[in-house]
Amino acid sequence: MMPLTQLQRGSRGKVTDMASVSFMVRRRLSDLGVTEGSIVSVRKMLPFGGPCTIESNGQWIAIRRKEAQAVRVLAL
Amino acid sequence: MISVALLGNPNTGKTSLFNALTRSYEYVGNWAGVTVEKKVGVLLDKKGELVDLPGVYSLSPLSRDEAVTSEYLLQTAPDVVLNVVDASQIERNLHLTLQLADYGRPLVVALNMTDVAEGRGVQIDPAELARQLGAAVIPVVARTEKGCRELLREIARTGERTVPVRTAYAAPLEEAIAELEARIPADAGPGRWLALQFLEGNEAVVQRLRKVLPAAWLDAFFRSTEAAVLARTECRDLQQYIRQQRSDRIANILSACCRRVSSSSSTFSEKLDAIVTHKWLGIPIFLLFMFLTFKLTFDWFGTPISDRLDALLSGPVSDGLQRLLQQLGAADFIQAVILNGIVAGVGGVLVFVPQIFMLFLIISFIEDSGYMARIATVMDKLMEGAGLNGKTFIPMIIGFGCNVPGIMAARTIEQPRERLLTILLTPLMSCSARLSVYSLFVGVFFQSHKAIIVLSLYVLGVVVALTLAKLFSCTLARGEETIFVVELPPYRFPQWKTLARSTWEKGKGFVRKAGTFIFGGSVLIWLLSYTGFRGWNVPIDHSFMRSIGDLIAPLLQPLGFGNWQAGAALITGFLAKEVVVSTMGIIYATSGDAGLQQALGTYFSPLQAYSFMVFILLYVPCLATVGVIRKETNSAKWTWFSVGYALIVAYLLSILIYRIGLLLGFH
Numbered sequence: 245m246m247p248l249t250q251l252q253r254g255s256r257g258k259v260t261d262m263a264s265v266s267f268m269v270r271r272r273l274s275d276l277g278v279t280e281g282s283i284v285s286v287r288k289m290l291p292f293g294g295p296c297t298i299e300s301n302g303q304w305i306a307i308r309r310k311e312a313q314a315v316r317v318l319a320l
Numbered sequence: 321m322i323s324v325a326l327l328g329n330p331n332t333g334k335t336s337l338f339n340a341l342t343r344s345y346e347y348v349g350n351w352a353g354v355t356v357e358k359k360v361g362v363l364l365d366k367k368g369e370l371v372d373l374p375g376v377y378s379l380s381p382l383s384r385d386e387a388v389t390s391e392y393l394l395q396t397a398p399d400v401v402l403n404v405v406d407a408s409q410i411e412r413n414l415h416l417t418l419q420l421a422d423y424g425r426p427l428v429v430a431l432n433m434t435d436v437a438e439g440r441g442v443q444i445d446p447a448e449l450a451r452q453l454g455a456a457v458i459p460v461v462a463r464t465e466k467g468c469r470e471l472l473r474e475i476a477r478t479g480e481r482t483v484p485v486r487t488a489y490a491a492p493l494e495e496a497i498a499e500l501e502a503r504i505p506a507d508a509g510p511g512r513w514l515a516l517q518f519l520e521g522n523e524a525v526v527q528r529l530r531k532v533l534p535a536a537w538l539d540a541f542f543r544s545t546e547a548a549v550l551a552r553t554e555c556r557d558l559q560q561y562i563r564q565q566r567s568d569r570i571a572n573i574l575s576a577c578c579r580r581v582s583s584s585s586s587t588f589s590e591k592l593d594a595i596v597t598h599k600w601l602g603i604p605i606f607l608l609f610m611f612l613t614f615k616l617t618f619d620w621f622g623t624p625i626s627d628r629l630d631a632l633l634s635g636p637v638s639d640g641l642q643r644l645l646q647q648l649g650a651a652d653f654i655q656a657v658i659l660n661g662i663v664a665g666v667g668g669v670l671v672f673v674p675q676i677f678m679l680f681l682i683i684s685f686i687e688d689s690g691y692m693a694r695i696a697t698v699m700d701k702l703m704e705g706a707g708l709n710g711k712t713f714i715p716m717i718i719g720f721g722c723n724v725p726g727i728m729a730a731r732t733i734e735q736p737r738e739r740l741l742t743i744l745l746t747p748l749m750s751c752s753a754r755l756s757v758y759s760l761f762v763g764v765f766f767q768s769h770k771a772i773i774v775l776s777l778y779v780l781g782v783v784v785a786l787t788l789a790k791l792f793s794c795t796l797a798r799g800e801e802t803i804f805v806v807e808l809p810p811y812r813f814p815q816w817k818t819l820a821r822s823t824w825e826k827g828k829g830f831v832r833k834a835g836t837f838i839f840g841g842s843v844l845i846w847l848l849s850y851t852g853f854r855g856w857n858v859p860i861d862h863s864f865m866r867s868i869g870d871l872i873a874p875l876l877q878p879l880g881f882g883n884w885q886a887g888a889a890l891i892t893g894f895l896a897k898e899v900v901v902s903t904m905g906i907i908y909a910t911s912g913d914a915g916l917q918q919a920l921g922t923y924f925s926p927l928q929a930y931s932f933m934v935f936i937l938l939y940v941p942c943l944a945t946v947g948v949i950r951k952e953t954n955s956a957k958w959t960w961f962s963v964g965y966a967l968i969v970a971y972l973l974s975i976l977i978y979r980i981g982l983l984l985g986f987h
Binding site: 263266268269271272273274275276277279287288289290291292293294295297301302303304305306307308311 | 377378382408409411412415440556560563589590593597599600602693696697698700701704710734735801803804805806807808
């Protein structure tokens with residue numbers, strides 16, 4: 245298990261734990277179909293600790309770096 | 321007439337479908353949150369009324385626009401629920417569909433974007449999906465209106481409608497739903513749906529049930545149900561459990577009706593994203609895009625056409641009208657009101673129609689292409705520094721067109737604090753009405769640097785807004801951390817038809833305003849300049865207008881434009897910023913000078929003109945904007961605050977720019 249941000253660019257991971265992601269962000273991500281068990285990959289990270297773009301199920305979502313760090317994943 | 325409610329996830333083409341199914345036209349964009357309030361249209365076959373509701377992922381609202389949808393379902397029972405489902409994201413879309421099936425009204429599913437889904441290798445069998453859901457399923461492509469006729473026929477079909485298949489939940493939950501349902505009085509609404517939504521934590525439903533059942537009992541019931549359910553699973557809370565149960569059913573449905581041929585992601589969007597959201601180039605590219613926008617609006621396209629329009633209005637049209645009036649033997653008074661009042665006032669504003677339509681065309685392009693969400697992402701870090709998030713930049717960009725829809729778009733922002741700040745700061749975005757003032761002034765004073773001067777004003781508005789956001793979030797509106805989650809839709813090239821329509825929809829307001837508000841304002845302003853304490857037809861220096869202007873001119877002296885004409889124009893500009901142009905047109909036309917442009921040249925220096933434009937940019941939101949701020953904040957205090965802080969900031973900045981400019985040797 246590791247933070248989503250440490251996932252190698254382009255490789256995929258399975259979300260294992262989102263408990264420490266803030267409530268609102270967790271709700272929104274779950275609305276977009278990203279919950280425990282989803283397969284995600286990191287597409288892009290903007291500089292200066294800016295947002296990171298993740299891909300899940302063919303859709304792209306931008307979230308903040310610190311929220312992405314709170315998502316724990318298992319590299320596949 | 322039957323009532324049809326249109327629901328679906330954000331950015332699934334609801335508004336496109338609404339436009340295809342009704343004669344009316346709505347605003348379409350490629351970003352989540354285009355519809356912020358419900359809108360009603362009559363179906364093409366005139367058999368029903370279609371209500372377009374803001375897009376939601378689930379029925380539990382997180383933001384203000386989503387609350388509109390939940391409230392609607394609580395208060396009205398539509399005859400048919402029309403659910404738009406994005407076939408390319410069917411899994412996530414079906415979560416909403418299942419919640420709507422529980423609502424118990426007849427359900428029609430418009431399976432949209434089947435073309436996109438097939439491109440991604442996803443094939444869906446509509447007949448099987450219909451059987452699984454117990455609802456009619458019609459494949460459509462809303463953008464090209466394919467399948468819309470079949471959809472209309474299905475909606476109009478009455479009689480043999482079936483109730484959708486409800487989701488059956490596992491043991492302890494299903495019993496709890498039944499227990500609560502039995503207690504909910506029949507007139508409160510669909511019992512099973514209310515019970516489920518209550519257990520899912522839908523705030524709007526919780527409030528509703530508290531009116532009919534004792535609050536203490538409801539709380540205890542919720543806690544005991546949650547405890548009973550969580551004891552048997554590993555879920556974090558009841559909400560997650562219910563969601564998981566739905567996911568299980570969705571997996572079953574999809575295994576029966578959905579075939580994945582191959583999965584290929586759209587490489588075009590990826591390639592484009594590599595450039596426009598590039599690490600270092602993202603923000604410079606956005607600024608370049610804005611610069612090109614102003615180049616197009618001013619240098620390449622808008623201004624040349626405006627100039628021709630101006631020549632036409634002030635030449636042949638004016639002269640023709642004058643000759644006509646003389647032939648008809650119209651009184652001097654009538655001639656004066658028409659030529660010096662209406663033609664000068666309304667015409668002065670109308671000549672800027674080409675620039676404004678150009679700007680609206682580009683804003684429509686940003687919205688429809690999918691670039692909007694990328695701008696939000698690129699700007700997030702900067703906005704976070706100011707205590708906001710990247711999504712708050714969307715209302716601000718819309719505010720470049722007109723502040724009123726910009727402030728409305730702030731409803732999509734989840735956190736109340738960020739929403740309030742966005743509402744308060746969006747008026748600093750330079751709207752198209754202010755553009756008409758700049759066009760007039762840069763045309764006179766900054767011939768060779770039009771685009772860059774105007775861009776500087778737009779950037780100044782954004783910089784002031786961000787600085788104030790930082791200031792306010794450290795002082796007035798503290799608390800709550802900011803959040804940022806934004807969906808990046810695939811890019812698509814906007815269809816010309818949609819672009820043309822949405823440009824016209826936005827620009828229409830400007831033209832209409834010229835015909836009504838500015839028309840009336842022009843007559844009034846002309847009257848003020850025609851009359852005075854000594855009676856009618858006084859020289860302009862003895863008019864009421866002059867008296868009004870003289871009142872505040874001394875206050876404006878330190879800013880560099882202490883003449884009474886500027887004072888009068890600023891006061892009338894509160895009605896609408898274009899009225900500044902009308903007022904100046906009328907004042908200078910009446911004073912008998914050559915043209916408005918030459919007249920301005922004698923009353924302002926370039927530095928004074930810039931200071932004046934900065935003041936116009938910031939000084940107070942226009943009347944319509946103040947109205948919408950009052951409505952959206954629901955607070956007189958914040959409304960007054962928005963007017964007050966703007967005046968102070970405008971005054972200070974104009975002084976600063978004028979004084980520094982003088983020191984640097986400009987004049």
